[in-house]
Amino acid sequence: MTEVTFYDWILECDVDATREIYQKVLQGSAETCDCIYCKNFLALRDELFQGEFLKLLNNLGVDYRKDVEIYHKATLEKGKHLYAGWFHSIGKVKQNGNVVILKNELQVYFMQNKDLMFDEFEGKNLIQIEFDNVVLPWILADLPEPKQ
Ligand SMILES: [Zn+2]
Numbered sequence: 001m002t003e004v005t006f007y008d009w010i011l012e013c014d015v016d017a018t019r020e021i022y023q024k025v026l027q028g029s030a031e032t033c034d035c036i037y038c039k040n041f042l043a044l045r046d047e048l049f050q051g052e053f054l055k056l057l058n059n060l061g062v063d064y065r066k067d068v069e070i071y072h073k074a075t076l077e078k079g080k081h082l083y084a085g086w087f088h089s090i091g092k093v094k095q096n097g098n099v100v101i102l103k104n105e106l107q108v109y110f111m112q113n114k115d116l117m118f119d120e121f122e123g124k125n126l127i128q129i130e131f132d133n134v135v136l137p138w139i140l141a142d143l144p145e146p147k148q
Contacts, residue, residue, distance in 0.1 A: 001013065001014055001091065002014075002015050003094070004056075004059050004060060006056055006097075006100065006108075007097055007098070007100045008095070008097030008098060009093065009095060009096065009097035009100070009109075009110055010093075010094040010095035010097075011060070011091055011092070011093055011094060011110060011127055012091045012092050012093075012094045013059075013060050013061065013089055013090065013091035013127070014061075014090040014091055014124075015059070015060060015061040015089075016061065017061075017090050017124070018060060018061030018062060018089045018090045018091075019061040019063075021090070021118070021120045021121060022061065022062060022063035022066055023063075024120050025063075025066050025118050025120055027066065028065055028066040028067040028068070028070075029067055029068060029069050029070055029085075029116075030042050030045070030067055030070045030085075031065075033070075035072075036140065036142060036144050037071075037072035037081070037083075037144060038070060038072075039140060040081065040136065040138055040139060040140050040144075041070050041072075041083055041136065043139050043140065044136050044137070044139060045064070045065070048106075048134060048136065049064040051102070051103065052102055052103070053102060053106060053108060053131065056108070056129075057087065057129070060089040060091075060127070060129065061089055061090075062087045062088075062089050062129065064087075066087075066118075067085050067086070067087055068085070068086055068087055068088055068115070068116050068117060068118065069085050069086055069115070069116050070083060070084075070085035071083065071084060071085060075144070075146075076135065079137055079138050080135055080136070080137060080138075081135070081136050081137075081138060082133070082134065082135055083134040083135075083136060084130070084131060084132040084133070084134060085130075085131060085134075086115065086128050086129055086130045086131065087128075087129040087131075088114070088117055088118070088121055088126045088127065088128055088129070089126065089127050089129060090121070090124045090125065090126060090127075091125060091126075091127050092112060092125050092127060093110050093111070093112055093127060096110075097109075097110075101133075105133055105135065106131060106132075106133060106134060107130075107131065107132040107133045108129070108130065108131050108132075109130050109132075110127050110128065110129055110130065111127075111128040111130060112125070112126065112127065112128065113126070113128040114126050114128070115128060
C-alpha cells in the first residue's frame with residue numbers, strides 16, 4: 001500500500017492493482033453514454049483533467065479517461081454547464097479532510113463508496129474520488145434541449 005497525501009487527506013492506495021484494473025476496463029461512462037451532455041464533456045475532457053487533479057489521479061493509478069460516472073447537474077448562465085462525477089481506486093481513506101477547492105474551482109473529496117463501480121473492482125476496498133463544480137462551456141454545434 002502506498003500512502004498518498006492530498007491537502008489534509010491521507011489515502012492508502014494499492015496503485016499497481018488499480019492500474020491493472022484500469023487497463024482491463026475498456027471505457028468510462030462518458031464514452032458509453034449517448035447523451036449530448038456527455039459528448040460535450042468528452043470534447044473538453046483533456047482540458048479539464050490537468051494540473052493537480054490529473055497528478056492526483058496518476059498517483060492513485062487512475063486513468064482519467066475511465067470515469068465511473070459523469071453527470072450534468074445544471075445549466076448555468078448562457079453557455080455554461082455544471083458537471084460532476086467520480087472515479088474509483090483500490091484502497092481506503094486513512095484520514096478524512098475537507099473538500100479541496102482547486103485553482104479552477106474544481107472541488108475534490110473522497111469517500112469509501114462503491115457507487116456504480118466497474119465489475120473489475122469486485123471484492124476490493126475502494127476509494128471514491130469525487131469531483132464537483134466542474135463548469136464547462138458548450139462547444140458542440142448541437143445545443144441541448146432546454147430543461148424543464
Ligand atoms: Zn450522458
